[in-house]
Structure formats: structure tokens, C-alpha cells
Amino acid sequence: FVMANKRGRPEVGVSESQRELIALLEEDFQWQVADNPEFASQCGNHKHDSHLQDLSPEAFERRAEHNAVLLTRLAKIPASELDERYQLYHRLFSEDLQGELASLRLGCHLFAVNSIGIGGAHHNFVETLQWALHESAADHEAFVARLEAFPAQCKGYIALLEAGRERGLVASRDMLRDAAEQVRALSRGPPEVQARIDVLGASLQPRAEAANAAFRASLGDLADYLVRYRKEFARAIPGVGALPGGDAIYAQCLAYHTTTALQPSEVHEIGLQEVERIRRRMASEVFEKLGLHGEGA
Numbered sequence: 001f002v003m004a005n006k007r008g009r010p011e012v013g014v015s016e017s018q019r020e021l022i023a024l025l026e027e028d029f030q031w032q033v034a035d036n037p038e039f040a041s042q043c044g045n046h047k048h049d050s051h052l053q054d055l056s057p058e059a060f061e062r063r064a065e066h067n068a069v070l071l072t073r074l075a076k077i078p079a080s081e082l083d084e085r086y087q088l089y090h091r092l093f094s095e096d097l098q099g100e101l102a103s104l105r106l107g108c109h110l111f112a113v114n115s116i117g118i119g120g121a122h123h124n125f126v127e128t129l130q131w132a133l134h135e136s137a138a139d140h141e142a143f144v145a146r147l148e149a150f151p152a153q154c155k156g157y158i159a160l161l162e163a164g165r166e167r168g169l170v171a172s173r174d175m176l177r178d179a180a181e182q183v184r185a186l187s188r189g190p191p192e193v194q195a196r197i198d199v200l201g202a203s204l205q206p207r208a209e210a211a212n213a214a215f216r217a218s219l220g221d222l223a224d225y226l227v228r229y230r231k232e233f234a235r236a237i238p239g240v241g242a243l244p245g246g247d248a249i250y251a252q253c254l255a256y257h258t259t260t261a262l263q264p265s266e267v268h269e270i271g272l273q274e275v276e277r278i279r280r281r282m283a284s285e286v287f288e289k290l291g292l293h294g295e296g297a
Contacts, residue, residue, distance in 0.1 A: 014086075015081055015082065015083075016081075017077050017078055017081040017082055017086075018081075018082055018083070018086050020077050021074075021077050021082065021086055021089060021090060021093075024070070024073060024074060024077070024093075025089065025093065028070055028093075031066065033045050033047075033048060034048060035053065035054075035063065035066075036053045037049065037050075037051040037052055037053060037146075038052065038053055038124055038127075038128045038131075039053075041128055041131040041132050042128075042131045046132070046133055046139075046142075049132050049133065049139070049142040049143075049146065050141070050142040050145035050146055050149075051145070051146065051149060052125070052128075052146060052149045052150060052152075052153040053153065054153070054156055055121060055153055055156040055157040055159075055160050056156035056159050056160060057110075057159060057160055057163040059156065060104060060109055060160070063100075063104065064101055064104040064105065067097045067100055067101040067104070068101060070097055071094065071097050071098065071101070074090070074093060074094055074097070075094075077090065079091070099252070099255065099256060102252055103252055103256070106245055106248055106249050106252055107164060107167055107169045107245075107249075108249060108252065108253070109160070110160060110161070110163055110164025110167065110169045111161070111164045111169050111170050111171040111243075112160075113161060113171050113175070113176065113179060113226070113229075114171065114175040114176065114179060115175060115176055115177050115178035115179040115182060116175075117182070120157070120179075120183075121150070121153050121154050121157040121222070122154075122182075122183050122186050122219060122222060125150055125153075126186070126190050126192055126193070128146075129143075129192050129193070129196065130192075132146070134196070134199075137201070140199075140200050140201070140204055141204070143196050143200075143208075144200070144204055144207055144208045144211055147193070147208065147211040147212060147215055148207075148211040148214070150211075150214075150215045150218055151214050151215065151217070151218040154218040154219070154221070154222055155218070157222070158221070158222060158225050161225075161229065165229070165233050167244065168243065168244045169243055169244065170229070170233050170234055170235055170243075171229075171234055171235070172234060172235050172236070172237065172238045172239075173230055173234040173235065173236060174238045175234075175238070176226065176229070176230040176234050177230075179226050179230070180223045180224075180226040180227045180230065181223075183219055183222050183223040183226060184219075184220070184223040186219050187216050187217075187219035187220040187222075187223055188216070189212070189216060193212060193215065194212070197209065197212060240253065247264075250264055251263075251264055254267055
């Protein structure tokens with residue numbers, strides 16, 4: 001839905017419905033960058049560089065409410081009155097809102113933790129440093145303020161995982177295998193953070209060092225929590241089918257990652273067919289030419 005926002009001012013001669021759609025897209029985009037400062041930094045919008053996203057359960061409830069309201073408003077804009085391009089914007093925006101709302105209601109956000117180096121407050125913070133500006137005194141001030149905001153974000157993240165635990169929506173032990181150790185390593189001080197602190201002026205150094213100490217302590221608390229989480233709460237079965245409502249969660253994940261309307265069983269069958277096709281090609285084009293035979297070839 002960013003596509004429409006990149007167009008700038010509405011074109012002369014567009015219909016009132018198109019103007020309403022453009023305005024709604026712009027309104028939501030501005031809400032997104034304010035609600036998710038890390039996303040804003042990634043987009044090159046640095047007005048929110050001193051903040052971090054609220055990861056508490058209550059914040060995600062507000063996001064679900066926001067999407068529900070937008071869907072209602074979007075439904076009042078007749079797609080039939082839009083030209084072909086704006087009909088596409090309308091459809092994509094609606095599908096995006098519906099998909100995210102379905103994911104939130106299923107609780108897909110309540111077990112967002114793993115050991116593959118993606119997601120989680122800890123990984124996101126370090127990654128965000130790559131997108132923020134590093135030039136002016138205001139940039140340095142924003143960095144320190146963002147560092148100071150991390151303990152509250154981390155606390156909200158733990159509360160989010162706890163909310164998932166209460167609903168039986170937990171990550172698998174396999175996905176958490178190295179998570180606590182990774183966070184523990186970060187708690188000893190990410191070099192990316194220290195590098196930013198080292199170039200600060202003398203007036204900001206004491207405040208930054210205090211913020212860094214609190215940042216590292218929060219990571220230590222998160223590591224302790226993840227040790228307990230994996231030992232006591234994490235599910236033994238890797239697949240999301242073991243979760244309450246697991247079939248619906250799997251279907252939603254499938255729709256998000258494949259962007260198709262295929263059923264899980266259909267995608268699984270396609271996967272089996274592809275495996276068999278690859279095996280046949282490997283047998284005829286590789287193994288036979290090498291003189292290799294047998295099941296393991």
C-alpha cells in the first residue's frame with residue numbers, strides 16, 4: 001500500500017473515490033511510521049529515531065483495532081468507481097489489512113522468538129542502528145534516547161511472550177535452542193552500540209553509558225527469561241499444528257508466505273511433486289552419469 005503514497009499529490013481528474021483511497025493510504029502510512037519507529041528509520045523517515053515500538057500485548061490490541069477500523073472505512077470506498085490501478089491498490093490494501101488482522105486475532109505475534117537471528121527486541125534493536133543517522137548532534141541525541149527506551153520495550157516483549165504462554169501459544173524448543181545464549185552474548189555489549197557511544201560528545205557520554213548499562217541489564221533479564229521459557233513452556237513438537245488453533249495459524253502463515261489462495265494440503269502436494277521431480281532429474285542427469293546407483297545416490 002506504500003505505492004499510492006509514493007505518488008505524491010492526487011492527479012488532476014481523479015474521482016472522489018480515488019482521492020478518498022489516497023487519503024486513507026496516506027493516513028495509514030503515517031500511523032505506521034509513528035507506531036513503528038524502527039520501520040520509519042528503515043524507510044528513511046527519521047522523525048521518530050529517538051523511539052522504539054511498543055511491544056506490549058496492549059499495543060498489539062490497539063493495532064488490531066486500528067486495522068478493523070480501516071477495513072470498515074475502506075469498505076465504504078466503492079472499488080467499482082476506481083480505475084484499474086486504484087482497484088489494485090484497494091484490493092491489496094484490503095488483503096493486507098485482513099491478513100494482519102487475522103494474524104493478530106490468531107495470536108501469531110505472541111510467540112515471535114527464535115534463534116535464527118531474526119526478530120525479537122534484541123535483534124531488531126541492533127539492526128535498527130544500521131538505518132539511523134549518525135551525523136548531527138540531533139542524531140546522537142536520538143540514539144541515546146532510543147537506547148534509553150530499550151528496557152521498556154524489552155519489558156513489553158517479555159509481557160508479550162507471557163501473554164502467549166497464557167494462551168498456550170509458545171515457540172518450539174527447537175526454535176529456541178540457542179536463543180538465550182545469543183541474548184546473553186549481546187548482554188555483554190554489542191560492538192555496534194559501543195561504537196556509537198564512542199563517537200559521542202563529552203556531554204552525552206555519561207548519559208549514554210548509563211543507558212548502555214540499563215540496555216545490557218535488560219538483555220540479561222531477557223536471557224534469563226528465555227532459559228526458563230524454553231525449559232518450562234516451549235512446545236516439544238516443532239510444527240505450529242501442535243498449537244491451539246494450529247491449523248488456522250498454519251493456513252494463515254501459508255497465505256502470508258506464498259501469497260496464494262491454495263489450501264495447505266494443495267501446497268503440501270505441490271511440495272511432494274517437486275521433491276519427486278528433483279529426485280528424478282538428479283538420478284538421470286547426475287547420479288547415472290557418475291555411475292552411482294541405489295537409494296542413497
